[in-house]
Each structure stands twice: as structure tokens, then as C-alpha cells.
Amino acid sequence: MTTVADVLAWQPELLTTASTAVTTAHTSLDQKLSDGVTKVNDIDWKGHGGEQARARMEEERTKGSAVSDALMKLGKALSDQVGNLDTAKSAVQTAVDTPRNATGPADCPGFEVDEEKVQVSAAKRIAWWGTQHLSQADLDKKTLEENHTAAQDELTLTTALAQAVGVAQAAIDAVNKAKTEVDTAYQGLGDPTAVGSAAKWPSDTGNTNGHNSSTGGTTSHGSGEIHGPVGTANTTSGGPPSTTPSGDVKEWIEQAKKILIEMGYPPESIDENAIATIIEHESGGNPNAINNWDSNAAAGHPSKGLMQTIDSTFNAYAAPGHTDIWNPVDNIVAATRYSIANYGSLGAVPGVAAVNNHQGYVGY
Template structure:
């Protein structure tokens, strides 16, 4: 054991509460600052202060920074918890150790006018000896009584030493647990902070390695979806086929029903779309699953940073790869985060139905249903 009584006496656990409150304040201030920056940037476009590629790029950058800052903010909350969760345990451990030390060191107050033996000597490492007390017995009592009380003092010293050493061990365990929690939270915060990157470097999200660049040029009037056939192995094959964009056709997607997180996201988006007045049979889960698989591989944070849209400053983003202008045109009230998978599905679905008449008429879906390879739209 390395923890000593002197160490414990110096503990000030309540300072951890102060540190936790500071971490919480930084988190709150960070959220407010990023939210203001995002809102102010978006307002520039709403107020038509600026437009075009630069404005779209600014919106995209703020969206990326908001996502990164959210990770830092959560890490700060975790740090607050780490600071404060062991405060009571540390205070109780300190109180127990010092109380036992004081009880061993200070004898019970004698009756007025009487003499009493001195307390035990307690070393900083918890060792207790009765030498002073035994010497007092020999100096003030007859030999028989002194011998009897010497034996008792030796047993009492052993008892107090056991209690104090055990209390120190418990205090050390509490301190180690507190340190472990703080170290883990600090490591997570450092990782989140490192993820912010250099503010002078253009930000981008990881590319989806399951797609290849489209053979055709995208326009800003619709999402820039990737023209590829995703085979689930992390690579795609470019489709050379074409699609007329007809709005007829009532066939449904032939792919598999969605599973896992994608199924849950589609379920929530479908419920919102039905609430908005869309018919349940307009929301083909298989078609949505197919689009999501080929466009983003199920990654709601992915950003296409290599195609013509990206070059123009408005890259395709999120689960269904919508550009900001399309997302903003088709988003639902209360579902306004392009990186939120449910929000992205809602906007992408509304766009697809509006442009192609149904999800089954989306070029990639129709191509697969006809036995061809998936293609973007």
C-alpha cells in the first residue's frame, strides 16, 4: 500500500465538484457557440446575404463542425460525471481514516482529577504502537497492574492498526477508481478534441468506400447519388445503363427488407411521412433499404467529397446522400439535421416521390427491378 494518513489528510474531494461544474459549463458554452455559428451561417442564406457555392460550403462546414463539437460536448459531460461520481465516496473514506486515527491517538477523556494513560502512536503508514502507553503504566502503576494493562495495550494497538490499515486500503481503492474514471474521461475528451482537426483545413467526412464516382454529372436540383452497384464487400461497380425517368410503373423493390438500425430509421421516417399525409404504400421499405445501401452503405455521417457537387461546394451528405439545398427543400418540421438518419430519409423520400412519382421509379430501384445494376439518381 502506498497511500498514507498524511496523503488522505490532504484530500479535498469537494474540489472535484468545482471541476465537474467547470466541465459542464464549458460543454454548455460550446453547444451554444456552435449552435449560434450554425444558425448565423444558415441565416445568411435565408436572408439572401449570400448564395451559391461559398454559402453551401459554409453550411456544409458548419454541419461538420457541429457534429464534431457534439462529440466534444458529450466527452465534457462524461468528464463532469467522472469528477463528481466519487466525491461522496472519497469524503467518506477520508472521514473514516482520520476518525480511526484520532480515536487511537486520543484516549478517552478521564474523570475530573484523575490521571489517564496516553494514546497510541499512529505512524503515517497506519502502524500503531503502544510504547508510550506501556511506559506510562510502568511509571504510574504497581508491577502487577502494569503487566496486566501492558498486555491489554498491546492487543488494543494491534486492533487499531488493523482498522486503520483496512481503512487506508479502502480509501486507496476509492481513489484508484476515481482516478481511473477521470483518466478514461480525459482520454475520451482528448480523442474528441483531436477529432476537431485544424480549423484552417477544409473539413470532410470519411468517404464511403462502397461507392465509385458517377459517370454522369450531378446538378444542384437533386441529390447527388452515386452511380454504383454495392456488393457488400466494400467495392462497387459502375453502371453504364440509363433510365428514362418515367413516372409510370407500380412495381415494388425486389431487394431484402431492411434490418438493424436501418430498419428502425426507416420505420421512424415512415411514421412521420404518414403523419404528413403520405400513404403507407408510398413508403416502400425495400426500395429505401436499397437506396441507402448503395448510396451510403448505411453510414448517416458520410459526405461525398469528390464528385462535381463537392467541387461546386455543396457535397452530398448523409444516409440518402442529399445536398443541402435539396434537404432544406424537402425536410420536415422538427427534422432538420441532414446527418440525422431519420431526417435524411424523410427529405430524400419526399424528394424521390416528388421527382419520380414513387420510390419504385427511382432510377436505381427501377434498374434493379428490371434485372440490371443499380444506378444513382
């Protein structure tokens, strides 16, 4: 729960510093992309190789520009929130200071403000009026007036705090949305040697169209992080099948949960929402997804399947009788066992914890 002290400790100016840094990165990236295109175009490189090099540079500029544009939006999102947070913080500060500095006779105390409980009390002021030799009627009148003022000030403080919480959440949502766009654009860069690039460097194999025609498959929707220890797998699953299994993500999760319970896992430990979150961000629900561009792929261990595991990790955590990495149910079972074994629970998986805290997903 956000308290008055929390709001008064805000430092919105730090967002200005962050915005400046992000905007500088955006400007620098734009300049480097432009310089790269210029330098490649200036090379006296004729023939197919030169055409391929120039086409590839244009492709990279397009991808890089998407990152640059996303950075620009993130910088604006950060700077736009500074004024909103400053205004909200000032309103809370005023709502605290006004009753404490309430006017009255020279030695009359101000109202008491309990920041933790968000309460304003007129008790000390009423006690002071009790020492002023007033008639009972006048004292009753002053008591009523002071309590009324305290109630109004308390409502003002409560409202200011609630509005500050709303402003803070809106700022978090805006910045996270912009950050997600940066993450998405960055993932779109891929690997310079990844399969499926529109214009690859020409090779010495005689494949003059610049495409590696020996490998197919899709690029993972996930983070490209290392999933588990890379070791010698018991089996290598190869590329994705040509057909898609029947069913949908919800059904596959339910089937996997039943298998895990039969293996002795407590039902409450199998968080179906957490599994769905991982699937959404890792493969987009595609059981035939394969990541051909990250560090695992470069080492010969691409992440595969619905929850993007590498062969060695899948083999280590696959359940008996469920050893097909391309089978979505088998993939869920192995990945869930890996997640619980390494993070303690599915809710503690970094990407799940980040999403639950309104942050961008990170690979597991």
C-alpha cells in the same frame, strides 16, 4: 508510497472547482455550436455555396458536440470522485484520532500513532498502568488488553489507508478515462481546411464537389504536435505508398532494435514497450499514416509514417542505408534516435512518461 500525511493533505473540494469549470465549458460550447448553426441558416445564401456552408456547419456541430459530450462526462467524473475521496480521507482521519483520544482514567495517555510507519503503540498507556499500584496479575491483564486494542486500531488504520489508496487510484483512472475521451473528440475536430472533410468550403478551382481530389492518405492517430525542428529537408518523401509493407509492429521494432544496437546504442536504451506506446498513439500501427491537419501540415511538413516524423527530422536522424520514411523499420530507427537525442531516453518521451503515470498520451 502513499502515507497517512498524504491522504490527510487531500483537497477533494478542488475537484468540485474543476468540475464546475469543465461543465461551464461544456454548456458554453453547446450554446456556441447552436448559435453558429442558427446564424448560418439565417443567411440568405442560395445555391450550391449556401448548401455547402450549411452542410459544413452541421458537420462542425457534430464534431463539436462530441467534444461537448466528452466534457460533460469529464465534469461528471470529477464531481463523482469528490464524495469518495472525502469519505476515504475521513476514515483515515478517524483511524488516527480514535486511538490518540482513547478513553480511560483522567490522566491516562492515549495510544501513540506513528503516521509514517502506520503503527499504533500502547507503550505509554501500559507504563501509566505500571504506576497505579496494581497487582502483577492485574497489570498483566491491563497490558494484554491495551496491546490488543492497539493492534485492532493499527489494523483499522492500515485498512483505511489501503482503501484510500484504492479510492485515489480509481479516481485517477476515471478522470483519465474521461480526459482521454475529450482528447479523442478534440482530435476529431481536425483542421477546417484538412483533406478528407465531408463538406469543404467551395473553392475557385472549379472543383464543385468541394473535395480536394489531388491528395490522398490518412490522418494520423497521433497528437499533431511538432516533431523535431522544421528546416530544409535533404529530400522530400512525398505521399504514402499505395501498398502496405509486410510484417507487424513487433517485427519492425525488433528489426529496428537490431540496427540501433549495430550502430552502438546500448540494448537497454532501446525500450521496445516505449516504442510500441509511441507507435500506438501516433499512427495506430499504420506505416502509411500521414497527418494532413496539424501545424506541421499547414507549413508544408506533414508528419509521416509509423512514428509520425516530418521529413527534415527523419533525414537528420535516419541511419545510413535506412532512408525511406515510409519504411516502418527506417522510421522507427530515425524516430528512436531523435527521441534519445532530445529527451535522453525513450522512457522520458512526454507521451510515454504520461502513459506510464496513468495519464493521457501527449505528442513528442
